[in-house]
Amino acid sequence: MIHPNIVIIMADQMTAALTGAYGHPVVRTPNLDGLAARGVRFDAAYTPCPLCTPARAAMMSGRYASRTRTYDNGGILASDVPTWAHHLRAAGYEVIAAGKMHFVGADQLHGFERRLTPDIYPADFSWTPDPDEPCDGADDQTHGKAVVARRAGPCDGSEQIDYDDNVHARSLEFLRGRRGDRPLCLLVSYSHPHPPYLCPRRFWEMYEGAAIDLPALTDIPRDRQSCMERWLHSFQGFSPADAAHAETIRRIHRAYYGMVSYIDEKVGEILAGLAEAGMAENTAVLFASDHGDMLGQRRQVQKRLFYEWSARVPLIGSFPGRWGEGATVSAPVNLIDLFGTLTELAGAVPPIDVDGRSILPLLTGKAPADEDRITFSEYQGEGVRGACFMARRGRFKYVYVHGHQRQLFDLQADPLEQTDLADVPAHAETEQQLHAAVVKRFDVDKIAEDMFRSRRERVLMRKAMESGRQTRWDYQPPVDGSRNRKREGGA
Secondary structure (H helix, E strand, O other): OOOOEEEEEEEOOOOHHHOHHHOOOOOOOHHHHHHHHHOEEEOOEEOOOOOHHHHHHHHHHOOOHHHHOOOOOOOOOOOOOOOHHHHHHHOOOEEEEEEOOOOOOOOOOOOOOEEOOOOOOOOOOOOOOOOOOOOOOOOOOOOHHHHHHHOOEEEOOOHHHHHHHHHHHHHHHHHHHOOOOOOEEEEEEOOOOOOOOEEEHHHHHHOOOOOOOOOOOOOOOHHHOOHHHHHHHHHHOOOHHHHHOHHHHHHHHHHHHHHHHHHHHHHHHHHHHHHHOOOHHHEEEEEEEOOOOOOOHHHOOOOOOOOHHHHEOOEEEEOOOOOOOOEEEOOOEEHHHHHHHHHHHHOOOOOOOOOOOOOHHHHHOOOOOOOOOEEEEEEOOOOOOOOEEEEEEOOEEEEEEOOOEEEEEEOOOOOOOOOOOOOOHHHHHHHHHHHHHHHHHOOHHHHHHHHHHHHHHHHHHHHHHHOOOOOOOOOOOOOOOOOOOOOOOOO
8 A cells, every 4th residue: 555645734714715715706815726626625614623722732633622621822732642643653654744833831743753843832821811810891902912903914024924934945845855765744834814914015915906805794783792702802802993994804804815825825835846846646635724713704803703704714635536626525524533534544543532533535525425414613712701612513503602602503594693593493403402412522511610720720830930940841843853942032
């Protein structure tokens, strides 16, 4: 058996709907369009958590974040949790990562043989949310997330652009210079189009005069907002005035369009690099994002919500002559399904005790779409006062905020999620079934208690580690076989 090479390209905070590959008429993504035309596009792919660290921990481990206690951006994925990188290495693969992983803690590899670049975000507890800080009340319009949104526009350079350019250069350099006969699994992980909404000037100019989408829902009264919306409005500080200011929203979208096209260009160059290295014909390519971005929908920016713009992600797979060509899959799938998919594709030992299941049969067309297939997402990060869960099956999406609220949406009839069907008698059976599925998958009482306990413990440790001689786990890749060096200052 000839083991295929595998390349996984990850964007950060990319909304599926804002790509040409998913039918957007303005956003230019010719390379993603081509990847989808040559492969399989998943139209109901979801993040396991609409936040960076939990989503990536779940993607790597195949387990929902609450099972590994990776609740927020300061949560540690324990070193004794096996990842698909461990499984592929054990099967003889060279398993390499470049770019953002957002691992927290001393283990910055989690099965990868090496990383070609440092990470961009801190590896310590500095981003652990304090559970005792209020997360509702008056909107804090000085919050960094709101300020960043108001400053959207073009730029000639930024730390994030420099970072992604370096990730890209190191990845191409690695492909050009790679030697050896082991099969390769390479994960290239970019930080765009994650905010700040600062777009390289060349890509900003690409959308000069373009028809820019304005959000369809900006006037939802407070009494019709979910509790998650109200909490996150207050947490993120993006006020109703911001959301109603058309020029602010237009600039956010234009910058975002440009950042998406910036990533698309890099996708094309990675694919060209594979071809130049003679690897294209025996390489399976997967493209995904960790979560999406609300971009002014429902007066929200950024992620953390279960609405489609935040929770649904692009997922495209292409493997010449082996996977479907120009196919689409409507069945709900999840980033945690990549564990079983990658191990099956690589002929590695199957995963034990994971929450996802392989989507390889959907990629190859050997299995029909399962209309009863169900997938979940959860959120226990900053800004909310309770454990939050989502279930998607067929046309219905169910949201449960433990101790607070239930919502049910028919995405086929109501794609903008304006009409809450919870407590509607005609949909009672669907609501009950999806609620039962949530409480069967998640120990909601335990999670609701543990999420706050975990934060309090880590906040205490963060303060201790900042006292006296500071303790950090910032990551630097080894140079010439030397040991990892600790950088001074934050990541």
